[in-house]
Amino acid sequence: MQLRGRFHSWSHGQLPSRRIAVGMAILTVTLGLGPASPPAARADGAIAIALPPDVVKQGFAYGYSTDYADSDKADAEALKKCRETTIAGIRSLCTIIQDFKNQCVAVAMDPQAGTPGVGWAVAADLHAAEAQALSKCEQTAGPGRRAACEVDHSSCDGNGK
Amino acid sequence: MHSSRSGRANWAVAVLLAFATCGGAMSLGHAAGALAVALPPDVAKGGFSYGYSNGNDNADTADAKALSACRTTKDAQNDSKLRNLCKVILDYSDKCIAVSMDPAPGTPGVGWAIADDKRSAEHNALKKCEETAGPGRAAACVVDHSGCDGHER
Numbered sequence: 001m002q003l004r005g006r007f008h009s010w011s012h013g014q015l016p017s018r019r020i021a022v023g024m025a026i027l028t029v030t031l032g033l034g035p036a037s038p039p040a041a042r043a044d045g046a047i048a049i050a051l052p053p054d055v056v057k058q059g060f061a062y063g064y065s066t067d068y069a070d071s072d073k074a075d076a077e078a079l080k081k082c083r084e085t086t087i088a089g090i091r092s093l094c095t096i097i098q099d100f101k102n103q104c105v106a107v108a109m110d111p112q113a114g115t116p117g118v119g120w121a122v123a124a125d126l127h128a129a130e131a132q133a134l135s136k137c138e139q140t141a142g143p144g145r146r147a148a149c150e151v152d153h154s155s156c157d158g159n160g161k
Numbered sequence: 162m163h164s165s166r167s168g169r170a171n172w173a174v175a176v177l178l179a180f181a182t183c184g185g186a187m188s189l190g191h192a193a194g195a196l197a198v199a200l201p202p203d204v205a206k207g208g209f210s211y212g213y214s215n216g217n218d219n220a221d222t223a224d225a226k227a228l229s230a231c232r233t234t235k236d237a238q239n240d241s242k243l244r245n246l247c248k249v250i251l252d253y254s255d256k257c258i259a260v261s262m263d264p265a266p267g268t269p270g271v272g273w274a275i276a277d278d279k280r281s282a283e284h285n286a287l288k289k290c291e292e293t294a295g296p297g298r299a300a301a302c303v304v305d306h307s308g309c310d311g312h313e314r
Contacts, residue, residue, distance in 0.1 A: 053246055092202055097250045098275060099285065
């Protein structure tokens with residue numbers, strides 16, 4: 001069995017006006033062929049968010065991780081990614097809000113700067129996670145901005161699909 | 162169910178039975194739960210409040226009840242800053258929830274977890290509290306409330 005880690009990390013909000021920053025980590029596991037004993041499940045994920053009192057003014061940041069060997073490692077990576085936000089004022093707000101296993105995670109937001117719409121969800125499958133995250137975004141998006149919500153990132157952990 | 166811990170002198174806990182009334186019992190099909198928290202940047206100073214609601218017909222109802230519970234803890238009622246921080250952070254269905262905290266005022270330890278069974282939720286919530294409790298306070302963490310939504314136990 002061969003394990004290979006691959007990290008993706010990127011940030012939204014390169015424009016100073018867009019006060020949203022995102023960090024994500026996905027650890028991809030590549031399994032080699034052969035009659036090896038079953039690999040230890042790498043199915044721990046976590047999501048961290050920084051949700052200030054006023055998202056419009058202060059922004060929003062999140063980070064999540066999937067396919068880690070244990071929840072401590074998943075937490076550490078999700079927190080790290082959340083704290084990579086370029087919005088200094090909310091970095092300290094990054095908090096793990098949920099650990100998950102063999103589930104999918106999605107985060108949706110209104111991509112326009114200075115808007116309040118954000119939502120996230122963890123669900124049994126990707127479609128459900130995205131639908132729920134969108135719904136949460138729409139609920140917070142404010143008048144006339146519901147339709148602007150879109151899934152920012154989504155991913156599945158372990159055998160979640 | 163809701164509770165809070167002040168960052169200041171007197172810590173107060175208010176408990177509200179927020180079970181949805183489903184003909185007197187929670188039944189299958191009423192499986193929407195939500196957790197709202199008010200988590201200031203510095204819990205030791207700003208306090209902590211939360212509310213959750215299990216056994217609702219849908220997520221919207223669960224959200225509204227959890228939010229209301231978070232906003233009506235004694236500490237949240239006495240502190241508009243804390244009250245305004247209440248936000249729904251988790252929805253769940255057929256899962257159990259636990260919230261733990263260090264009950265001493267002016268301490269930072271809080272944790273919560275959603276899991277398939279109550280024991281796991283309590284265990285995980287305690288662990289999260291211990292991780293945030295600070296030096297010498299990990300052992301002070303206790304489960305504040307726990308409950309299950311839908312048919313989980």
